Amino acid sequence: MTDxxxxxxxxxLDEVAVLAxxxxxxxxxxxxxxxxxxxxxxxxxxxAVAELRYVPNRxxxxxxxxxxxxxxxxxxxxxxxxFSDPFFASIxxxxxxxxxxxxLNLVLLTARDEREQExxxxxxxxxxxxxxxxxxxxxxxPLPDILAAAGVPLVLCGRPFDxxxxxxxxxxxxxxxxxxxxxxxxxxxxxxxxxxxPLDMIAGVDRYAGYREALTAAGHPxxxxxxxxxxxxxxxxxxxxxxxxxxxxxxDAVFVASDPMAVGVLRALRAAGRxxxxxxxxxxxxxxxxxxxxxxxxxxxxxxxxxxxxxLTELLLxxxxxxxxxxxxxxxxxxxxxxxxx
Amino acid sequence: MTDxxxxxxxxxLDEVAVLAxxxxxxxxxxxxxxxxxxxxxxxxxxxAVAELRYVPNRxxxxxxxxxxxxxxxxxxxxxxxxFSDPFFASIxxxxxxxxxxxxLNLVLLTARDEREQExxxxxxxxxxxxxxxxxxxxxxxPLPDILAAAGVPLVLCGRPFDxxxxxxxxxxxxxxxxxxxxxxxxxxxxxxxxxxxPLDMIAGVDRYAGYREALTAAGHPxxxxxxxxxxxxxxxxxxxxxxxxxxxxxxDAVFVASDPMAVGVLRALRAAGRxxxxxxxxxxxxxxxxxxxxxxxxxxxxxxxxxxxxxLTELLLxxxxxxxxxxxxxxxxxxxxxxxxx
DNA sequence: GTGAAAGCGCTAACAT
DNA sequence: ATGTTAGCGCTTTCAC
Numbered sequence: 001m002t003d004x005x006x007x008x009x010x011x012x013l014d015e016v017a018v019l020a021x022x023x024x025x026x027x028x029x030x031x032x033x034x035x036x037x038x039x040x041x042x043x044x045x046x047x048a049v050a051e052l053r054y055v056p057n058r059x060x061x062x063x064x065x066x067x068x069x070x071x072x073x074x075x076x077x078x079x080x081x082x083f084s085d086p087f088f089a090s091i092x093x094x095x096x097x098x099x100x101x102x103x104l105n106l107v108l109l110t111a112r113d114e115r116e117q118e119x120x121x122x123x124x125x126x127x128x129x130x131x132x133x134x135x136x137x138x139x140x141x142p143l144p145d146i147l148a149a150a151g152v153p154l155v156l157c158g159r160p161f162d163x164x165x166x167x168x169x170x171x172x173x174x175x176x177x178x179x180x181x182x183x184x185x186x187x188x189x190x191x192x193x194x195x196x197x198p199l200d201m202i203a204g205v206d207r208y209a210g211y212r213e214a215l216t217a218a219g220h221p222x223x224x225x226x227x228x229x230x231x232x233x234x235x236x237x238x239x240x241x242x243x244x245x246x247x248x249x250x251x252d253a254v255f256v257a258s259d260p261m262a263v264g265v266l267r268a269l270r271a272a273g274r275x276x277x278x279x280x281x282x283x284x285x286x287x288x289x290x291x292x293x294x295x296x297x298x299x300x301x302x303x304x305x306x307x308x309x310x311x312l313t314e315l316l317l318x319x320x321x322x323x324x325x326x327x328x329x330x331x332x333x334x335x336x337x338x339x340x341x342x
Numbered sequence: 343m344t345d346x347x348x349x350x351x352x353x354x355l356d357e358v359a360v361l362a363x364x365x366x367x368x369x370x371x372x373x374x375x376x377x378x379x380x381x382x383x384x385x386x387x388x389x390a391v392a393e394l395r396y397v398p399n400r401x402x403x404x405x406x407x408x409x410x411x412x413x414x415x416x417x418x419x420x421x422x423x424x425f426s427d428p429f430f431a432s433i434x435x436x437x438x439x440x441x442x443x444x445x446l447n448l449v450l451l452t453a454r455d456e457r458e459q460e461x462x463x464x465x466x467x468x469x470x471x472x473x474x475x476x477x478x479x480x481x482x483x484p485l486p487d488i489l490a491a492a493g494v495p496l497v498l499c500g501r502p503f504d505x506x507x508x509x510x511x512x513x514x515x516x517x518x519x520x521x522x523x524x525x526x527x528x529x530x531x532x533x534x535x536x537x538x539x540p541l542d543m544i545a546g547v548d549r550y551a552g553y554r555e556a557l558t559a560a561g562h563p564x565x566x567x568x569x570x571x572x573x574x575x576x577x578x579x580x581x582x583x584x585x586x587x588x589x590x591x592x593x594d595a596v597f598v599a600s601d602p603m604a605v606g607v608l609r610a611l612r613a614a615g616r617x618x619x620x621x622x623x624x625x626x627x628x629x630x631x632x633x634x635x636x637x638x639x640x641x642x643x644x645x646x647x648x649x650x651x652x653x654l655t656e657l658l659l660x661x662x663x664x665x666x667x668x669x670x671x672x673x674x675x676x677x678x679x680x681x682x683x684x
Numbered sequence: 685g686t687g688a689a690a691g692c693g694c695t696a697a698c699a700t
Numbered sequence: 701a702t703g704t705t706a707g708c709g710c711t712t713t714c715a716c
Contacts, residue, residue: 010469012708012710022686024687024709025686026685026687028711028712029686031710032711037686038685041685055467057405057469059401059402059708060405060709060711061709061711063401063708063710063711064691064692065710065711066692068401070465072449083425083430086426088425089426092425092452093454096452100457100458105461105465105470107449108449109450110448110450112435115442119447122397125397126399126400127400127401150397354693355693356693364702364703367695367702367703368702370694370696371701374695379702398694401692402695402708403693403695404694405708407694407695407696407708
């Protein structure tokens with residue numbers, strides 16, 4: 001009995017060629033759907049392929065084509081909770097759905113600390129992937145530079161802090177936050193507070209900027225005691241809201257920079273005996289599904305995921321194909337979804 | 343100006359060799375940490391490598407070594423919520439931590455439907471990875487067979503349904519459930535119900551088996567009206583508990599097959615005016631962190647993740663190295679963690 | 685339409 | 701300790 005732990009020798013192109021009675025070149029043409037093959041030859045090759053259960057060796061192919069036909073989605077987030085973030089899950093699902101009918105593979109890479117970031121950088125530089133989609137970029141993220149320096153096609157999911165020459169796709173966070181705040185202004189509120197996202201994330205910064213912009217445009221002052229920083233989690237939202245209630249009980253509305261935080265905000269308001277929306281109006285952002293489950297359902301600014309995920313792969317593929325000039329970015333329009341009585 | 347969208351030509355081994363004034367073989371030896379290199383030669387090569395920013399081409403290397411130094415963690419779960427499952431997140435974190443000090447790469451692959459499963463199978467067969475860890479295997483999962491047939495080293499995270507010749511790592515679900523149930527018997531309870539996991543998952547089946555085993559051993563009958571099937575989610579647990587309360591209000595204890603479900607169970611009990619643990623004793627399984635957050639903290643059977651994740655990679659690497667005989671499996675001991683007053 | 689031949693960048697005997 | 705040589709399995713001109 002031979003060693004069963006050794007991987008079986010896989011059939012090669014030549015073996016297929018011999019069995020089909022043609023040359024390696026012809027087999028290669030059939031495999032790659034070249035039109036310059038006679039029906040008989042194609043037939044013979046295909047049946048040989050089937051008989052031998054032949055699968056092309058990607059390493060050999062990549063060595064000459066310089067393509068791997070796989071792209072990486074890198075999750076660059078130190079804390080563990082990335083996975084539980086529905087935004088993240090939606091992006092993964094969206095991108096993988098976009099790639100479903102192509103022959104491109106998608107691999108997920110995590111980079112929780114500096115060591116893992118370097119590993120990811122190396123992985124990409126070594127030619128394992130044709131391009132990278134990078135998620136959740138903090139201000140001090142070294143990965144964009146590493147990858148850009150290595151010439152690896154790159155698209156960020158989320159606007160980078162400094163407006164460097166990197167392609168990205170993002171929601172119009174500033175505009176969406178402004179619309180949300182304008183809505184509160186328009187419904188007659190005057191003491192409009194905000195629970196921001198973490199201000200070391202661009203989504204947090206931009207949504208906060210939109211809030212201030214809308215207040216200023218409406219002639220309202222931006223009062224520091226009406227601003228509390230959250231961390232995009234339920235618990236963080238609750239904590240921030242408790243802080244706001246302690247500092248400025250006179251507030252009559254809140255723009256919450258994410259819907260999971262809004263869940264915590266509602267809990268804090270309820271605990272404090274404030275009624276929503278009669279006493280305090282609340283508008284969220286981001287995850288319409290979460291907003292829907294609130295009681296009462298929350299008016300929220302929906303993140304246009306259906307627009308964003310196809311764009312991510314589209315821009316990346318364009319870079320990989322090498323068409324067009326400099327890396328291109330896109331910002332997707334957001335819109336207010338009115339719900340309940342807010 | 344040349345085309346900037348084209349990837350720059352990367353330096354090769356030969357260029358390093360020329361610059362260092364040695365042969366390619368010597369460069370290769372330095373790169374691969376061979377001891378048979380003089381200090382001077384090593385020095386010269388290393389500085390040439392640094393100067394050219396040389397990175398070995400993995401495709402070329404893999405073509406000859408037949409190793410990619412990357413393993414895949416495949417998430418084979420149709421529904422979206424995998425990502426939000428803390429068990430899944432823990433496994434990913436654990437495996438990637440185990441691999442941190444090695445030079446092995448870890449890629450995550452998702453397989454949500456049959457099409458994606460085939461894609462994953464192809465990816466592995468084409469030689470992109472040295473081995474696969476497969477998570478969340480349902481009874482009809484075709485992936486194990488596909489991979490096994492292709493001779494791809496494979497370790498399942500979770501016992502397979504049929505006891506096929508596949509390596510796996512699992513917690514002692516049956517034993518743990520039995521211990522949990524014995525604990526309820528031992529504390530004087532007589533009407534011990536259970537909220538099972540989904541019975542198309544082996545973890546659900548095994549924990550249910552342990553429950554019955556313990557009851558039978560104690561001379562108690564297994565009463566169908568005391569059994570309700572959940573789906574490992576909070577909402578599912580709550581629904582199942584409501585069902586049990588309607589069917590058998592006389593119950594005085596519940597073994598809940600997962601801690602997230604236990605959260606729902608507690609909610610249902612509270613809503614029904616039942617007090618825990620005075621009126622109904624509850625014991626959970628699986629996620630000690632969740633059990634800890636319950637009010638009061640839940641007595642639970644802890645999943646031994648710290649044991650399981652290193653084993654997953656260990657067994658896989660052993661297969662990859664080709665040492666030892668047939669694929670080896672391991673079941674990790676579970677233990678009851680007493681908390682609160684239950 | 686098809687085949688012959690030349691590599692892609694690397695490792696691994698085998699010499700020396 | 702170092703260099704020479706022969707491929708790994710595939711794509712791709714270039715002839716025919």
